[in-house]
Amino acid sequence: MKNKGIIxxxxxxxxxxxxxxxxxxxxxxxxxxxxxxxxxxPEEIQKNPTVNEVWGKYYPEHWQSxxxxxxxxxxxxxxxxxRESKLEHFPYLRTLYxxxxxxxxxxxxxxxxxxxEDINSVPGSRKKTGGxxxxxxxxxxxxxxxxxxxxxxxxxxxxxxxNVKYPIGCSDCHDPQTNDLRIxxxxxxxxxxxxxxxxxxxxRQELRSLVCAQCHVTYYFKEGSKxxxxxxxEGLKADQxxxxxxxxxxxxxxxxxxxxxxxxxxxxDYELFVGSTHHSAGVACADCHMPYxxxxxxxxxxxxxxxxxxxxxxxxxxxxxxxxxxxxxxVYQIQDEFKAVLDLxxxxxxxxxxxxxxALKTPGADQxxxxxAQDHYRKAFWYFDWVSTAxxxxxxxxxxxxxxxxxxxxxxxxxxxxxxxAMLKKQ
Ligand code: HEC
Ligand code: HEC
Ligand code: HEC
Ligand code: HEC
Numbered sequence: 001m002k003n004k005g006i007i008x009x010x011x012x013x014x015x016x017x018x019x020x021x022x023x024x025x026x027x028x029x030x031x032x033x034x035x036x037x038x039x040x041x042p043e044e045i046q047k048n049p050t051v052n053e054v055w056g057k058y059y060p061e062h063w064q065s066x067x068x069x070x071x072x073x074x075x076x077x078x079x080x081x082x083r084e085s086k087l088e089h090f091p092y093l094r095t096l097y098x099x100x101x102x103x104x105x106x107x108x109x110x111x112x113x114x115x116x117e118d119i120n121s122v123p124g125s126r127k128k129t130g131g132x133x134x135x136x137x138x139x140x141x142x143x144x145x146x147x148x149x150x151x152x153x154x155x156x157x158x159x160x161x162x163n164v165k166y167p168i169g170c171s172d173c174h175d176p177q178t179n180d181l182r183i184x185x186x187x188x189x190x191x192x193x194x195x196x197x198x199x200x201x202x203x204r205q206e207l208r209s210l211v212c213a214q215c216h217v218t219y220y221f222k223e224g225s226k227x228x229x230x231x232x233x234e235g236l237k238a239d240q241x242x243x244x245x246x247x248x249x250x251x252x253x254x255x256x257x258x259x260x261x262x263x264x265x266x267x268x269d270y271e272l273f274v275g276s277t278h279h280s281a282g283v284a285c286a287d288c289h290m291p292y293x294x295x296x297x298x299x300x301x302x303x304x305x306x307x308x309x310x311x312x313x314x315x316x317x318x319x320x321x322x323x324x325x326x327x328x329x330x331v332y333q334i335q336d337e338f339k340a341v342l343d344l345x346x347x348x349x350x351x352x353x354x355x356x357x358x359a360l361k362t363p364g365a366d367q368x369x370x371x372x373a374q375d376h377y378r379k380a381f382w383y384f385d386w387v388s389t390a391x392x393x394x395x396x397x398x399x400x401x402x403x404x405x406x407x408x409x410x411x412x413x414x415x416x417x418x419x420x421x422a423m424l425k426k427q
Contacts, residue, residue, distance in 0.1 A: 041179050049176035050139040052169035061295040062170075068304035069111025078335050078393035079307040083110045083118070090388075092346045095353060096381065099256045100264060101128075109267075109391065112168040112305055120161065129153075129221050131160030135185065135228040136215035138164040139171040142184045153226040173211040181207040185214040191230040208284035209270065216269035216285075218386065220245075220252060236271040238386040238404045242379060255381075258356045260374035265385040272390045276397035283319075291315045331395055338394025338401055345384050345405040348412040352377050355419040362423045369422035373415045380411035 040046075041058070048054045056063030074080045086106040087093055097103035105122060115137040132153040134141055144163055145152045152160065175182045183189055183199055188210070192199040202210055218241065222229040231244040245251070251261025273279050278288075286301065291314040293302045308315035309331060312324040320327060356373050359365045383404045387394075394401040 040177055046176050049171040050143070050166055050169065052139070052166050055170040055174075059170075061298045061300050062303050065293075065295045065300060065303040066169075067113065069113045069306070071306075072110050072114070074307075074310055076307050076309040077332055078339070079108075079309065079391070081110045081306055081310075082108065083114075084108045090346070092350050095257070095350060096346075096385075097264070099253055102264065115167040116164065117167070124157075130157050130226065131155045132221050132226055132228050133157055134160060134164060135187070135219075137168065138166055139169040139184075140164045140166060142186070145186060150225040150227055153221065153228060168215075172214070181211055183207075183210060183214060187219060187228045187230050188214050188217075191232045194233050205282060205284055208286035208290075209273070209279075212285040212289075213270035216267060216391070217271060218266045218268040218389075220250070220263065223248075223250065232271075236268075236274055237400075238268075238383045239407075241265075241268075241271075241386065242382045245382075255353075257353050258374060258377055259360055260378060262378060262381055265382065265389050268386055268390050269392070269396065272387070272401060273396045275400065279397075287319075288315045291318065334395055334398050335393040338398055338405075341402050341405045342388060342394075345408045345412070346388075348409045348416075349377075349380055349384050352380060352412040352415040352419070355416045359419040359422040362426055364426040365422040366425035367422075369418050369425060373418035373422060376411045376415035376418060380408045380415055383408035383411065 041055075045055055045058060052063075052066070056066070069081075072081050072083060075082050084107070086108055087103075093106060094103045097106075101123070107118065110118070119133060119137050130153060131144075131148075131151075134144075134157070135153075140163065141152075144160070148155065148160075170176075172184055173181055181204070183202075189199050199210065217230055219228050219230050221227065231241045234240040234243045234247070245263050250263070252263045254260065255262050270285075273285070288308045289305055290301045290303065291308075291311070292299055293311070293314045295302070302311075302314065309328060312327050316327050317324065322330075352373075356370070356377060359370050359373065387401045387404045387408070390396065390401070
């Protein structure tokens with residue numbers, strides 16, 4: 001009888017110990033970092049907002065996650081974190097980009113911690129635009145823009161780069177005082193203003209994409225001031241940004257083979273994503289690229305910006321009940337289909353270049369027809385480049401990406417016809 005009492009008492013004690021351990025493990029694993037993050041940041045961060053390592057001292061899990069961006073050895077079918085040459089994968093770009101530094105060197109992106117190292121390794125011929133090239137590479141940039149004004153964009157790259165030490169970091173997206181998400185790049189704030197929109201009114205979910213739209217967008221260096229500018233006044237899309245440049249008669253360089261002024265698109269990731277199935281359903285960049293994941297003993301928003309295919313479980317299955325295998329196959333199917341149309345569009349654009357080149361070399365060719373061919377080609381090239389430089393091989397918005405490729409093929413064909421006519425009509 002007495003023994004039974006002891007056994008029961010012991011069992012209760014053991015049960016309490018086990019429950020306590022389970023609870024502690026649960027509490028650690030689910031420590032709500034966002035609650036902790038609601039407190040003001042420590043003074044050391046507020047005093048050194050651009051020094052990523054200082055933030056790292058107080059947010060060690062986020063820092064470890066950020067440092068994973070230094071990995072550079074994983075490949076998916078069309079993405080991954082390897083720094084590979086785009087010119088090797090897409091040799092036709094050497095011809096389409098003739099006359100631009102991009103025809104000599106053009107890399108796939110890799111992790112944020114590499115941003116400064118990689119821009120520094122680019123040869124001088126690519127950096128004629130000066131300090132402007134640094135706009136999306138370091139958290140020290142907003143203060144430099146304030147200090148130097150337009151000179152920041154105009155001064156030689158080699159002079160301005162001496163002022164920056166840290167690659168893309170915490171204060172690019174977080175307020176050093178409150179830790180709230182914030183927008184630091186004037187180009188995005190101004191692009192919103194010109195459309196009559198106030199970016200400070202953006203919701204939290206919008207900010208989870210807009211912080212990326214500070215850099216993952218197409219831009220150009222404004223006439224005169226050379227200020228980094230988003231050509232969004234007519235709208236975000238390929239046809240609307242084309243109109244923006246046409247209306248203002250702006251071109252970035254004269255392509256020597258077709259002898260007409262063209263503009264170079266730069267990774268319009270945000271622009272393409274807007275209006276996609278996911279965007280329309282309220283999904284943000286951070287939902288797929290910064291999923292809630294375990295880091296050390298805590299759960300945090302992943303700060304390892306990389307292909308979501310390297311961690312489909314975390315990135316997709318929060319919303320999709322299908323397994324990782326199925327989702328991976330779906331993504332590859334979408335990308336393969338997009339790639340097939342991309343290949344057709346590149347071939348047609350290449351043929352347009354060669355035909356215009358031949359017309360230009362033909363003595364007595366009809367100049368009005370050549371001019372028409374060049375006008376069609378300008379459009380064909382912008383639509384093609386806009387879509388092909390956007391990351392994700394079409395996945396972010398397959399329908400729209402394919403539509404603009406189809407239009408590019410149409411305009412390239414019209415350019416070919418007009419150039420053929422120019423040669424037929426020669427005196
Ligand atoms: C629905 C999920 C999803 C959303 C939302 C999303 N992406 Fe992606 N993203 C992907 C997938 C899938 C890929 C393709 C990765 C691959 O091919 O390995 C990708 C690729 C990329 C890449 C290239 C990565 C690489 O390895 O080549 C970048 C950069 C990128 N996305 C940025 C963004 C930005 C910026 C936004 C918001 C404007 C965004 N993504 C929104 C799923 C998403
Ligand atoms: C490219 C933008 C970006 C950069 C750079 C960035 N973060 Fe974040 N961070 C985010 C986003 C987006 C969230 C999610 C916020 C939300 O959903 O409200 C987040 C959330 C957080 C949170 C809140 C807890 C959580 O995990 O959701 C902390 C703390 C944090 N980040 C710390 C850091 C630190 C430290 C650095 C630098 C090493 C950093 N962040 C760099 C975009 C960024
Ligand atoms: C301050 C500018 C800046 C901001 C803000 C920014 N990025 Fe990037 N991102 C870059 C640059 C520059 C690179 C390429 C770095 C390199 O290759 O050296 C890059 C690369 C990437 C890659 C490719 C990584 C790889 O391993 O291939 C992904 C994915 C990505 N960013 C997603 C995002 C997402 C999602 C956000 C928003 C939460 C974001 N970025 C915010 C500038 C930025
Ligand atoms: C935050 C939630 C969320 C996340 C994260 C998410 N998705 Fe989705 N996804 C959706 C919603 C919502 C839809 C639209 C469903 C519908 O219309 O029925 C969708 C649709 C899709 C579709 C169909 C697209 C179409 O045009 O019909 C595919 C494919 C897809 N998702 C793949 C992915 C992959 C791969 C990932 C991870 C990289 C991912 N999703 C991450 C919510 C999400």
